[in-house]
Amino acid sequence: MKHEPLVVERTYNAPPARVWEAITDHAKMKEWYFDLSGFKPEVGFEFTFPGQGHDGKDFLHLCTVTEVVPGKKLVHSWKYKDLPGESLLTWELFPEGNGTRVKLTHAGLETFPQDDRSFSRESFTGGWTEILGKNLKEFVEK
DSSP states (O other), rough: OOOEEEEEEEEESSSSHHHHHHOOHHHHHHHSOOSSSSOOOOOOEEEEEEOOOTOOEEEEEEEEEEEEETEEEEEEEEETTTTSEEEEEEEEEEEETTEEEEEEEEEEEGGGGGGSGGGGHHHHHHHHHHHHIIIIIHHHHH
């Protein structure tokens, strides 16, 4: 079975520099994204953040930045403490007129425990749709 990555795209009425800052500046990320332990857009930088599953169970996310193209692309691993599986999250920014198109690709979701709906494709789709369609949009367009 071929596992397709989850792709979510949104276009914002904000310049690429503003969107880049929103996804790479630790203080700004905490305003719209997750409560990250720290963040630097540098290859090898490790960060963590807490999250909750559908049943209220807490998960600690463990991530490492793997690629940075300033202003254009940010890639980091995404896994969970004490659970199998590892995925890769890619943020890509494209100028669109006076705005910015963001393409988020989350690959490797099938490596997570499939017996827990917190790790289902539908759960990730809902989460990323909310994060990109509401949280990031409101933050960069304010």
